[in-house]
Amino acid sequence: MVGCDVCSASKAYNVAPGCRVEALKDVTLSFPDGSLSVILGKSGCGKTTLLRTIAGLERPDSGSVKTDRSRVAMVFQEPRLMPWLSVRENVELVMGDADDRFERAMSCLELVGLAEFSRAMPNQLSGGMAQRVALARALSFEPKLLLMDEPFGALDYFTRKALQEELMSIVRSKKLTTLFVTHDVDEAISLASRLVVMDDGRISSVLEPVDGRSMSPQEREDLRELILKIIGGKNRDLSVLSKGA
Template identity: 40%
Template sequence: MQPNAPTLLEVRAVSKGYDGRTVLERVTFAIGRGEIVSLVGPSGCGKSTLLRAIAGLDRDFDGEILLDGVPQRGPSARVGVIFQEPRLLPWLNVGHNVAFSARPQRGTDPRVAELLGEVGLAGLEKTLPKQLSGGMAQRVALARGLFPRPDLLLLDEPFSAVDAITRTRLQDLLLSLTRAHGTAALLVTHDLDEALYLSDRVLLLAPSGRNGAGCLARDVEIAAPRPRDRRDASLARVRDELLSGIGAALPAA
């Protein structure tokens, strides 16, 4: 964890199985307030499963998940979730989608216009989701995720469905939004360069537990100063370290 950042999230010895098969084994880590942490690891090692448990969407696991020291027992307005696809409600306009969590006054809250301005979509309150590009829709999803003023955003491969240029713009947007709102983020990504560019720390989940269950294999701090240069040599060194960590944890191809 970053020095001086008070602890926000604690994941303590979380294990999870499906149909008698363990897919996560005693995963333990903490995230400080405002910290940006990426979670990387090979497909199937339990990243989305872990995110669902932290989001309170799945309560059937062993171990403990605490927010500010309080065990979490289900979904909370303090934890926002953003998925790979924007999941906007097609029959609601952009404004109502952003304010969805604030029913019944949704859409009229002045924070809707404020957040839409912050994500570069000022004035699009009345637009319907079908009129948006994929990148615009994901911006709306970011605004919706921030609307309840969460302390923690959980993002599961949030930019993997957009083109490379839109992706770098959305990465910068995520950085500026989390900094402006003091929101911590836990981001699942398959893109190591994205993890290195965005994160204060990178967690590597690897299938090194019993029968390939996901275990925390590395917890690497990224000390490179911000704003970061994506070609920074120190990032390339951490990239090599993570790749060798992934290689060591995988069975030979």
């Protein structure tokens, strides 16, 4: 069963008169139901464009994305909370006019450990707390596909680690199909059950299954080296990568 299917998607932007940048080049990829795929690559390699295309925020120039858009939720690089709404109201924002909005919002806030801050305003939260609220907002949407665009990039090491743990446990318990974009190799290895390495708008490699948690330090280091080589363009042998994972 497929949670999301990207077929030959290409996308280019006009960044200046006469200057066109191809962000996605004929990308074909499937994300199986319940998988946690991490899309990894250097800045500007097309990771975010791929995610935004899947979310429907960008229309591909060619190709298609097949997914149930009504059940796709996104967590952005920044929390993007509405400053005029309380924490709970921010979570409720995406729920429409459902009667059980309050209960659902509170249960999602509880899931991310922020139920007691439901009345707080966004400017009273730390960066990590705000990003947790953004995660609760996405979960309250009851998504089938959760898209996360470097959500922990701006956080300190300890908060990032804690949120990674929380995310893993939530995603596993809810069996959510999750696409997580990052440029942090260690974060990618820690989170992924499937690693998609992108370079210059293309999919360089797909590594699966990946289980960074059960790897020995040496295996992690080997995988890390391998990923860095792929991103550096020295090794594009998919079979080797899959085995190594």
